[in-house]
Amino acid sequence: MVKIPATIKDIAKYTGLSIATISKYLNGGNVLEKNRILIEEAIKALDFEVNEIARGLRTNKTMTIGVLIPVFEVFFNTIVSSLENVLLETGYSVVVCDYRDDEKLEKERLDFLYKKRVDALVVVPTYLKGSDIKKIIKRDIPIVAVDRPIEDFECDTILVNNFEVSYQAVEKLILMGHRKIGIICGPQNIYTAQERLNGYMKAHIDYKISVNEEYIKFGEFHNMESGYKKMIELLEIPNPPTAVFITNYEMTLGAIIAVNEKDIKIPDDLSIIGFDNLEMAKIVKPSLSLVVQPMEEIGEVVASLLLKRLKGDKTDFPLQKKLNAQVLIKNSVKKIT
Amino acid sequence: MVKIPATIKDIAKYTGLSIATISKYLNGGNVLEKNRILIEEAIKALDFEVNEIARGLRTNKTMTIGVLIPVFEVFFNTIVSSLENVLLETGYSVVVCDYRDDEKLEKERLDFLYKKRVDALVVVPTYLKGSDIKKIIKRDIPIVAVDRPIEDFECDTILVNNFEVSYQAVEKLILMGHRKIGIICGPQNIYTAQERLNGYMKAHIDYKISVNEEYIKFGEFHNMESGYKKMIELLEIPNPPTAVFITNYEMTLGAIIAVNEKDIKIPDDLSIIGFDNLEMAKIVKPSLSLVVQPMEEIGEVVASLLLKRLKGDKTDFPLQKKLNAQVLIKNSVKKIT
DNA sequence: TTGTAAGCGTTATCAG
DNA sequence: CTGATAACGCTTACAA
Numbered sequence: 001m002v003k004i005p006a007t008i009k010d011i012a013k014y015t016g017l018s019i020a021t022i023s024k025y026l027n028g029g030n031v032l033e034k035n036r037i038l039i040e041e042a043i044k045a046l047d048f049e050v051n052e053i054a055r056g057l058r059t060n061k062t063m064t065i066g067v068l069i070p071v072f073e074v075f076f077n078t079i080v081s082s083l084e085n086v087l088l089e090t091g092y093s094v095v096v097c098d099y100r101d102d103e104k105l106e107k108e109r110l111d112f113l114y115k116k117r118v119d120a121l122v123v124v125p126t127y128l129k130g131s132d133i134k135k136i137i138k139r140d141i142p143i144v145a146v147d148r149p150i151e152d153f154e155c156d157t158i159l160v161n162n163f164e165v166s167y168q169a170v171e172k173l174i175l176m177g178h179r180k181i182g183i184i185c186g187p188q189n190i191y192t193a194q195e196r197l198n199g200y201m202k203a204h205i206d207y208k209i210s211v212n213e214e215y216i217k218f219g220e221f222h223n224m225e226s227g228y229k230k231m232i233e234l235l236e237i238p239n240p241p242t243a244v245f246i247t248n249y250e251m252t253l254g255a256i257i258a259v260n261e262k263d264i265k266i267p268d269d270l271s272i273i274g275f276d277n278l279e280m281a282k283i284v285k286p287s288l289s290l291v292v293q294p295m296e297e298i299g300e301v302v303a304s305l306l307l308k309r310l311k312g313d314k315t316d317f318p319l320q321k322k323l324n325a326q327v328l329i330k331n332s333v334k335k336i337t
Numbered sequence: 338m339v340k341i342p343a344t345i346k347d348i349a350k351y352t353g354l355s356i357a358t359i360s361k362y363l364n365g366g367n368v369l370e371k372n373r374i375l376i377e378e379a380i381k382a383l384d385f386e387v388n389e390i391a392r393g394l395r396t397n398k399t400m401t402i403g404v405l406i407p408v409f410e411v412f413f414n415t416i417v418s419s420l421e422n423v424l425l426e427t428g429y430s431v432v433v434c435d436y437r438d439d440e441k442l443e444k445e446r447l448d449f450l451y452k453k454r455v456d457a458l459v460v461v462p463t464y465l466k467g468s469d470i471k472k473i474i475k476r477d478i479p480i481v482a483v484d485r486p487i488e489d490f491e492c493d494t495i496l497v498n499n500f501e502v503s504y505q506a507v508e509k510l511i512l513m514g515h516r517k518i519g520i521i522c523g524p525q526n527i528y529t530a531q532e533r534l535n536g537y538m539k540a541h542i543d544y545k546i547s548v549n550e551e552y553i554k555f556g557e558f559h560n561m562e563s564g565y566k567k568m569i570e571l572l573e574i575p576n577p578p579t580a581v582f583i584t585n586y587e588m589t590l591g592a593i594i595a596v597n598e599k600d601i602k603i604p605d606d607l608s609i610i611g612f613d614n615l616e617m618a619k620i621v622k623p624s625l626s627l628v629v630q631p632m633e634e635i636g637e638v639v640a641s642l643l644l645k646r647l648k649g650d651k652t653d654f655p656l657q658k659k660l661n662a663q664v665l666i667k668n669s670v671k672k673i674t
Numbered sequence: 675t676t677g678t679a680a681g682c683g684t685t686a687t688c689a690g
Numbered sequence: 691c692t693g694a695t696a697a698c699g700c701t702t703a704c705a706a
Binding site: 008 | 686
């Protein structure tokens with residue numbers, strides 16, 4: 001830990017070979033058997049490791065992928081994990097930054113990743129627009145938008161069928177006889193939150209059910225207290241909904257706590273469909289009906305797309321793909337008449 | 338986005354000055370007013386930005402701090418945020434890696450950070466020992482252990498008074514008349530989990546209360562289901578505890594759900610002290626008694642220590658500091674007779 | 675104040 | 691297969 005790590009030059013001296021030969025060996029080139037052995041001995045003896053900074057300067061590649069997410073929470077964490085699982089295999093590594101839902105930080109962190117010379121970027125944007133990206137990103141590197149599109153920017157984009165799956169969830173409630181259906185939405189400046197509300201509206205329209213504005217509550221993603229509060233508000237409406245659709249993980253958690261506290265029985269007093277609530281789903285009784293997003297799949301799809309682009313393959317650019325979430329109906333929804 | 342960013346050489350050509358002068362300007366050196374203006378014009382015109390990789394190679398500094406945490410969860414996230422707030426001010430940036438509580442990954446990610454040539458490391462270790470560190474870290478960079486010490490390794494270490502605060506929490510329960518006190522602990526290979534259990538034991542010894550082994554349950558940190566299960570187990574003991582101390586955030590969450598589900602009234606049927614459960618604490622009623630750790634303070638202390646070490650100031654090395662957590666008694670604890 | 679030139683640790687070209 | 695050498699883009703004595 002005290003001595004400075006050896007360089008190729010040191011290995012060259014130790015072995016009597018040239019720098020070029022050592023470098024060739026390090027990059028998988030052919031070397032005489034006896035030299036190979038010698039080099040490997042030297043590497044061990046001198047505790048050598050490549051200086052990735054120097055290599056990066058020379059090759060103009062850092063073998064690093066930058067990932068920008070709004071906040072460290074289970075949905076994004078899971079996607080990133082799955083992304084990493086694929087990418088690490090191929091020698092790439094991943095640097096993840098969150099911007100805490102903050103507009104300024106979102107740009108700053110993007111700039112940070114760019115300055116670290118990542119070879120490609122994965123972005124879950126909130127406020128970020130095409131003009132921002134163009135200002136920050138000056139080299140031509142692959143960029144993939146995930147979960148939400150980037151406004152005014154042409155790039156590969158991997159989304160979830162938020163609209164359709166929300167439609168399906170609400171449709172199930174309708175088909176179970178519900179007519180008074182509440183929804184706890186996310187902020188309408190977020191694409192996924194919009195889409196989920198739109199699905200809710202469309203289902204009402206298609207089934208010719210009028211929408212009671214009182215039943216639509218706007219909470220905050222990434223804040224379970226807002227789920228709690230909005231659920232309380234819904235429950236306190238004089239003519240309350242018979243079913244509530246909660247549109248993300250954290251808010252679902254808060255809503256469950258509200259329901260418990262008010263001593264509301266599920267599904268007898270109220271039917272519920274939550275979102276993405278995997279760990280909770282195992283715990284809560286009766287078992288929670290859920291919209292489940294394909295987080296692992298998202299990560300895998302993004303990773304393989306990225307690898308393709310990094311190889312220079314621009315087929316189908318800009319790719320726009322929607323992955324399917326599923327509605328899982330369990331015991332938290334009751335048929336009513 | 339198409340053109341490759343300009344280099345200092347380009348600026349030199351544009352301005353007719355030498356590379357050295359441009360470099361001097363970039364690093365805050367004095368330059369003739371008219372040259373300054375010229376350089377700034379060139380930078381704008383050519384869209385120049387320093388190549389941090391090249392700079393890093395030359396200065397042998399990356400201005401980056403590596404942070405290794407077990408998992409992205411609120412306790413660690415909060416510490417990292419606060420750390421970043423300080424560090425970013427000073428021009429450093431932060432790369433955070435989690436190892437998902439995995440022994441192999443813990444070493445791999447440490448190696449990754451090291452290979453990225455971070456200038457210093459912040460580590461929350463689980464399995465990591467001094468011998469591992471010595472194997473991986475070959476340059477002499479500052480290392481700070483946070484929340485848990487590194488076994489067999491001499492370095493700066495910032496901890497929380499887990500033992501003392503757990504003692505105090507249990508003591509409060511005892512002073513409120515409780516004699517049958519349950520505890521939901523974390524895995525005993527984790528330092529903080531050990532300390533918290535030790536505090537519980539010591540309080541019992543000091544107050545001459547015999548410990549019922551049945552009341553001691555071992556869950557998993559970072560897994561709310563384990564909190565749920567262990568709480569159920571405690572409640573199903575024929576002679577159940579009258580109070581339970583739950584020793585981290587995620588397990589507290591699960592435990593609350595278990596209590597709600599079993600229709601146990603807090604604090605009438607059961608008294609509870611949870612851990613670190615800030616957001617929950619706002620929601621749950623009656624208001625939850627808690628052990629609150631000074632997460633922001635930890636981040637700040639670590640950051641300023643780091644900056645000191647990076648300046649080469651080795652005063653008090655190896656520093657070992659314990660920060661104080663607080664017991665906050667609210668309405669979830671009842672006096673019994 | 676400015677410029678020259680060496681060098682950080684690699685990779686890549688091109689002889690040998 | 692191996693080696694000499696020129697880059698990569700920047701900083702930093704040292705000289706002018």
